Amino acid sequence: MMTGRNLSFTLAGLLVSFSCLAQVPSSTTSDSLLTYLRTHASTDTTYVRVMDKVIYTRIYQKADYARADSMSRQMADVANRLNDWFGVVRAYRNRGMVSYLTANYEQALGHFKKTLDVAEQHNLPPSVIYGALGNVAVGYEKVGNDPMVLQTALKAIQLQEQYNLRPRVPTTHRLVGGTLVKLGKIQQALPYYREAGVIFRENGDLRGIAIFENQLGDLYNDIKQPQRALPHFQECLKLGKQLHFELLQFDALDGLATSLRMLNKPGEGLPYAQRALQIAQKEHNKLAISTIYATIATLYQAKKEYVQAEDYLKKALALAEENDYKDERKKFVQQMADLYGEQNKYHLAYAFQLKKNKQVDSATTVRTNAEVQRLVAKYETEKKEAQIKLLQQETLLRRQEAERTRFMLIGSVLLLLLGVAASAWLLNRSKLRRLEEAQTLRKQIAHDLHDEVGSTLSSISLLSGMVNGLIAQNRPEQVERAIQKINTDARQILESIDEIIWTINPGNDSLHRIALRLQEYAQPLMESKGIEFRFTVDASLDQFPVPMEVRRNLYLIGKEAINNLIKYSQATQAVLRFEYQNEQLKILIEDNGKGFEPDPSSQRTGQTSMHQRAQAIGGHLAVQSAPGQGTRLQLVVNP
Template sequence: MKGVLRLTFLIMGVINCSLSKGAESWDLLVKKADSLSTSNFSKSVAFCDSILPFTNPKEPWRGVFTSIRGKAHYFKGNYDLAAKDYNEAIQLLQRGNFQRELGFAFIDQAKLYRKIKMFPQAIETYAKADKIFRTLKDENTLATVLNEWGVVYEFQNDFDKAIDFYSQSLKTRIKFNDSLGMAYSYSYMASAYLQKNDFKQAEELSILSLQIFEKIKNQFGVAIQSSDIALMYESKKDFNKAISYLTLSDSIARSFNYKDLLSENYRRLSTIYAQLNDYKKALKLYQEHIIIKDSLYNSNTQKNIADLYVKYETAEKDNQLLQQENKNAKQQITILLIGSLLAIVSILTYYIYRSRKLKEEKLKLETQNTLQNDRLRISRDLHDNIGANLTYINNAVQSIPQEDNQIKNLQSLLNETIIELRRTVWLINKPSVKLDEWIVKLREYYLKVNEVKLSITIIENEESILTSKQATNLFRVIQEATNNAIKHSQASSVKVSIQSENNILMIVIKDNGRGFDQNKAS
């Protein structure tokens, strides 16, 4: 704890000096915090936490340090805290219209989305960063965006598109003689070629990337690239080289407690030793992988407890008690206000719900009345106009001598049409039909059709209701099926079985027709 306090007082002194020297000193603090975010994550978080209280929301620094703190949380494996910091930083920078700083925050946020496999969100966020740095004509940072963006397509197995992004980035790195950028571009390209099983190209680019990282003494890059090279040798079953590079990566990652990389390295080492039949070592490494992996999910809780401990341990007892009393009083007031607010919201919600329900019921009733009036109007028109005309035509045909077969067929057709019209008017005129009424109509229809026999079993109450639409459609289905059977299958007997039980209506239609070969039917 003394170390934390010493760091806090030191930073406060630096900030006080910085305030008098202007933006140049703030830039130095940003570089320091950003450097720590990839080498000493906990120290970077403490550094940012100490600076943030002295920043002005109207200046870019608060958003920048919040974003850097998010990056440190990201490398610690605290993804929820990283997401929270990135969102806060982006809101601060957008309000202040700090475009360059906003672009860097988008890059880091997109990397988090990529890490947790939210690929559409990652692509969308990289596009925002790309737009900002194109507007600013910042080619160097654009190259970073292209590298990061390409990884998303690599994860989605679009390796050619990923390599295209990496190549564009590499051209810019070479143009500006950016050694660090070239190292990352070579690393990304090697990974994509490895996925394409081009081991020769992958090995050349991987070694080149590692040599540059070592030359510029970038330990973070060495750790990442060593792990990637090991993956290539794992694919080639060259386990000795894979173990050598993973061990190098592990030693560096352990020095700055990069848990995510450590966990992944142990998992892969465990798999390698299992393939070498060294199951004891494989088990031990896998257990270490699980321990670190679990800690990634527990570290957030541990940090909250540690922060509370430091906060209350360093405060004076009397002041602590006073603060606790004030806190309790505020909590009671807050609870009371929240309770009152919830009550008001509940009442308003119920009122709105009730009003909407009444309106819906009223509208439903009006709609039903309109539909019923339309049904009555249509049924009257059918009965009074078309029905009267058909009756007149039928009477006229009846007066013609029935010696001609065509006249007989015409009379029969007219009778059937009049019966069908009456049935249709009956269905239209009723918004709903009882099951027993519908069956009566069905029996009447098939009285004159000798080939069709009805078998009806109703186990439940015959008062079951069908809507007018259901009654019409079911009637038409049975009518069409029996007509087709008689007409096309040359059936002499068609049996229609209707069963009603447990609110389920089952209709089975069978005939003794000639049938057909399903395999030859077109």
């Protein structure tokens, strides 16, 4: 969802990734380009390039989005006819930008995917594919598909590193960092944010540096550290003034106001918010105006000045509804419900909460109401017909009542007894099955806790008892080693419990989640050993749920193989690939290390355990290796 604090950042992230764009034409140049289009036929690629520059001007100088989209459609047709695949990519890129800037993110993602499809299908240079991947990742971010953000952005980063592409784009690192923050993995996110800052400075991009400072401020606000956010927003504001970048100044001022509200200083935040409102009104940016109205409302709410808060929030909501800013509208409605709730106006809070929860659009509602009316009318008709039939049947029953009463009574009793018996049998069977499943799960959790946690806790207990004696004996070196061992064991317990919780969590019951979990486990280990790591996963795997036991064994096999690779292979390159082919899941882990001579009778490196786990889930594990020729491990399973 686009907020006031990232209006300039998201736009700049896309612009940077479009490294193939030409410089912005001047007004004189733009006029001459239009003259060229009017006086020349669309018979060569030069015509397509000129169209691209004119469209660029329409988007970024004149904000004429409707005309830019129309010309981009024409540009795509001409480029397709000329087999100018670079031109086709640029045309769909422009259409994606128009959709993006008009907050139609689903449509923008579709256009960005088209640029990637064309670039890959026609083997365009890696730099073009790199930029397309970055924009697809931004599209996934806007529609809230976090797994695909990570997959696409990491793929772009790997491509850049593989071909040493320059200039690098900071967008992909920022996306990975931002997604990890949303998943609560702050420490894993920080290196990606730092690398994004390095890239901005590496490119000598003062504008990018300023935007990055704003993003860092947002990050610290998101993790509830507003005091650390303030200097970043202040630096962003200074650079925004130096660059005469109004939207960036707006973002910084909005961020400062938000930070001060979080620090319980809403009075100090109001002047910043009012300055941001002046900029938004000067730029005639309705999205920014609605956003800063909402920020001002939160400041007045923090000051307990509810009348002003309600007034500004109503203005924000009215703008969002008028311009169909769907994400902002949902956020402001929720904010309104919270505001009324804080004032104990529960009837109003309830009304807005219902409005927030109602996700069906008006067209669907109309269709639903019409369907309801049709069903009601049908029901009334059928009810009347049933009443007529019932009267007829009652007349007939009266005539036969004497003969049938006894037989009906006997039959009803028998049917009732049979129904009770069948219901009892089914209920007991269902309860037994649920008890068996619960017992199996409890045994599995107990077994895992005993094996993976119990022995380590015993070790910590023994070491803790030793420390006091070592301190009394004045043996500091042994004390330090014992404490380090306790720290190591404690981390191991945390990792084991995290894996157990992940395994039993039904939200992880998909092959795609297993793949991402293994990548998350392998990436830092590979980096620590300087191994170039490539990870690919078939996106369709998200459609396949798997039972807990299968998921657990798949993960442990992959984890064991990765540990073996790290410990023994001495590799410089490694691949982890998840594929779905011919209704079979194939997991490949391959390296270019020193290899070994396979020995079926050997118990080395946990191979026996991996084979047993593969058999337990009906799979087949094949290990291929030879001295000096690396190792290839492939697991094939029918999900």
